[in-house]
Amino acid sequence: MKKNWEVKKLGEVCQVIAGQSPESKHYNKAGSGLPFYQGKKDFTEKFIGDPTVWTTKITKQAEQGDILMSVRAPVGPVNISTNCICIGRGLAAIRVSKIIDREFLFNFLLKYESEITGNTGAVFDSINKQQIEKILLPLPPLPEQQRIVSILDESFVSIAKAKENAEKNLQNAQELFESYLQSVFANPGDDWEEKELGDKNVLEIIDGDRGKNYPKQSDFLSDGFCLFLNTKNVRPDGFEFHSTMFINVEKDNALGKGKLNRNDVVMTTRGTIGNLGIYCDDVKYENIRINSGMLIFRPNLKVITPKYLFEVLRSGVIKFQINSHVSGAAQPQLPIKTLVNFSIPVPKSLEVQNEIVSKLNALSHETRNLESIYQQKLADLEELKKSILQKAFNGEL
Secondary structure: OOOOOEEEEHHHHEEEEEOOOOOHHHEEOOOOOEEEEOOHHHEEOOEEOOOOOEEOOOOOEEOOOOEEEEEEOOEEEEEEOOOOEEEOOOEEEEEEOOOOOHHHHHHHHHHHHHHOOOEOOOOOOEOOHHHHHOOEEEEOOHHHHHHHHHHHHHHHHHHHHHHHHHHHHHHHHHHHHHHHHHHHHHOOOOOEEEEEOOOOOOEEEEOOOOOOOOOOHHHOEOOOOEEEOOOOOEEOOEEOOOOOOEEOHHHHHHOOOOEOOOOOEEEEEEOEEEEEEEOOOOOOOOOEEOOOOEEEEEEOOOOOOHHHHHHHHOOHHHHHHHHHHOEOOOOOEOOHHHHOOOEEEEEOOHHHHHHHHHHHHHHHHHHHHHHHHHHHHHHHHHHHHHHHHHHHHOOOO
16 A cells, blocks of 8 residues: 555545335335435446335435445445435445545445455344444545546446457357257258157156145255256256255155156256256266156167167257246246147257267357356456456555
8 A cells, every 4th residue: 555545444535325215105116206226226336226126115215426335135235216215125326425436435335345244144234334433444535546446437448348259159169069959950951850759659648646746845865876866956958966965765765756757858847847858877876867847758779779869858949948838927837738739850860869969068068168167267357357347445546
């Protein structure tokens, strides 16, 4: 820190206003009174989002340009008020004095966010007005603050542009694969046939055991005989096993249908519809069962290969049919009686199916490599921003 910098408590150079929520009877959605904001959920990047609730009783008020801080669940994230608003218990407003540049303080709090600690409670962490006022702030003279803000603004514009390009490239890579996947199945050849999923000559659809022996929460183990799939295990593009639960051999034996064989394909059919996994030889678990929100697709290996079935099920051909038929607003569901009428294009030749899968795998591998590059670039840019902020408040810019 430079010699001409002081260290001040935030409360010495700013006014801190703790939020207070009005009684719910004063809320409305008609725009009467002041917009009401409660916490971080209202934040959108640097500025707060459009209001969804107003209040006719003003408890604590933030002015346009005040810095807003989330003071509970989570503690520390900051934003800027674009209008005069009423703030609830989840927020505090910080109003700067004439000796401090608002953008300088905002960037300091942005850098300091991860270090802000308050009261660790049983329900959620929180920080109060007095604790905010005690935050120590390195404070150079006002012209120096403004010079630092100018450098940060210029740097952050460049970083934001680079992030925008990386995010666009990431999206383009993902869309390229989706577009190719769609084109493969949208333009079948002459030696292809249209098959319904309910055609038992092509595949068998198997439900899980939802009877009296269905596992209760107390039956689940952190390790055991049989992996019992949960929604975290079946993702849009295959299985993931970062979070697993198991049942013992006795519970497994008590259940009937719903146990996987090698080459089975699993689809989620409740809540999130259409996530898929294929039980190929790469999966290390020897015993796996589906939960009540999934179905098993067991292919006839003489007609359709498991990997081709997996690819066609995750294509736009099926996604379009899912979107047209999913039922249930609160908990979307795709029942078997609907699913059996879905149709898929199937090449008559297993060799052609394997060739399609091979091409898709090659493109998928290339897409994942590109995604990894762009995601790493985004992470590097975020680290660069943190590094610049660190230097700014160490007096190194």
